[in-house]
Amino acid sequence: MRLDLIPRARRSPWLDALTPVLAFALAVLIGGIAVSALGVAPSQAFLTYFVAPLSEVWSIQEVALKAAPLALIATGLAFCYRAGLWNIGAEGQYVVGGLAGGIVAIAAHGMEGFSLWVLPAMLVAGTLAGLAYAMIPALLKVRLGVSEILTSLMLVYVAQLLLDYMVRGPLRDPKGYNFPQSVGFDSFARLPYLMEGESLHAGVLVAALALALAALVLARTLFGFEVRLVGTSPRAARFAGFSQARLTLAVFAISGGAAGLAGILEVAGRIGQLQPEISPGYGFTAIIVAFLGRLSPPGILIAAFVIALTTIGGENAQIDLKLPLDLTRAFQGLLLGLVLGADVIARCHVRLVPGGQAARPEV
Template identity: 50%
Template sequence: MRIELEKRPKVSVLFSIFSPFIALALTLIAGAIMFFLLGKDPGYALYSFFIEPLTEVWSLHELAIKAGPLILIAVGLSVCYRSNNWNIGAEGQFIMGAIAGSILPVVFYEWQSPLVLPLMLLLGMLGGALFAGIPAFLKAHLNTNEILTSLMLVYVAQLFLDWLVRGPWRNPGGLNFPETRTFAADAILPEMVASGRAHWGFAFAIIAAVLIWLMMRFTLKGFEITVLGQSERAGRFAGFSSRKMIWFSMLLSGALAGLAGISEVSGAIQQLRPVISPGYGFTAIIVAFLGRLNPLGIVASGLVLALTYLGGEAAQLSLGVSDKVTRVFQGLLLFFVLSCDTLIHYKIRMVWADLTDTVKDGGAN
């Protein structure tokens, strides 16, 4: 017997909807086996990992806080990846957005005005966009590889933030802790609903996802992105410029990552610290691919990956397993989603007997 992959004449609509769910189910099965081998009750383990965080209001708020930046960044990355620009440096753009947005509440902390918050958000987007503009410039005009440049700039941003909070921006009244002063009330992104901590950053993420989805689905710009991502030559034939697309996609994703950065700082942390992100910019890459580079899919996958963060924390407490379980689940999920996507383009067929084997192997060799 052998297994044959047979290309479908057309993309299967059924499987393009169901494959993430199949993948999720397979992830749960694999997770159950893993917990069983660890000597834990699989049912209880999965419950405390995936269900328990959803049963309480405060943890739902935590879910939104973690999902917000993941979705916002991943939506921007989806535009980059669809147009064949591999921005890996969203983490750095997130940090630079947070820094640029924090200029007002840290340096000009005496200025109190309702304008502070909107300006901070704009500055955050600008900071992220400008920082993404560096690899964009290098790729568009010097033909460098944006994967390397954008990735390496992440470390530049991290160290720059580190230097700022230990040096010029350190809180004079902060007992020498490496932190900036805490933001004034005008500079804080408010909570969405009174019941918990979740701030407007999650709403920004949903709005951005819907807008980008509309753009990709209905407009010429979205068409341009798709065409240039599939074939630069066909794009040139259509009169689209791949150089302009490098700028557009990198600046857009940088701006969204920057917005995520300033929203996180202003909404959740309310000051700058040496580390402001648990790797949102990198996890967002997984979110983008799990969501199939579709902004609406990204909303769902952003929530799922945020849940694996929460579940990992919960499982650490209730089961006493390592928080590395989070990483395992993220890995399993990515693995199964990518493999289940095969079903969209291929049919799997078990061939019980090889037809050509029935022919006598007479003259061969």
């Protein structure tokens, strides 16, 4: 018995659109079985996971605030992954971006007079820091042929420990009772809220803008063409005169910059100070989001919302239904596996060949 995958001659757009929906439905079904095995009614769990977070204004805002950094980082990563380069270290670039932007805010703390420049300077510093941090694995790859997967991943831990050291040492709030945290940012160093009295801040708009820009760049610019071409036909890309080294640096710059920007948006938005933990693993979850969204900006937008929704729903389920948070993680992993599996089915006929070995001619 053996499975054959035969590429379909023509891909049906209808099937392409339907398979992720079916994969999601299947994931919900399997999740429901797991939930009932834990002694909770699946219908109750479904409401808590997927409906409750969308039923109130404040919780919808929570979903959007979680989706924004995921979408922003995943969009940057999509450039890398499309070009066949594996930046696994967005989490580190995010942390470094938050740290660098935070340093600007702390330096400007208590400043009198004209202060409109502070917030833009923070965003620029955060973006450039993430970009520069991503240049380390990119340059190692281009110059010395070092695997970018290992270096970018290991630099995550360096960044996290650097942030930890900074907030316990040089950046610690002198009046903070020795807590490992910086001073709270001044209001001019915080992202403005979109609506009075609500939690939604301008970072969501920045993420939306970045998604739109990425969609435009991929579809309508020579650079986007280069990224797509290198991913599908590297030899043709060389024939087109595109340099692999230049492209490596460019896509790492984009993904690092996007992650760094996401980092400072989170610090200047929800957190408002530097502390040892500024990310619930956004940089890693964004990898899932990028692939769940099939590396296309519209797909990433949807995927970011789905992952944000299940995360918030998972927190609610933890509180209301006493379901473990690990269940949420398992569900997200299951969803990714199913979507990628469904993608294979959309691309290929799957044929079960009974006794495939015996069907071969004997010589």
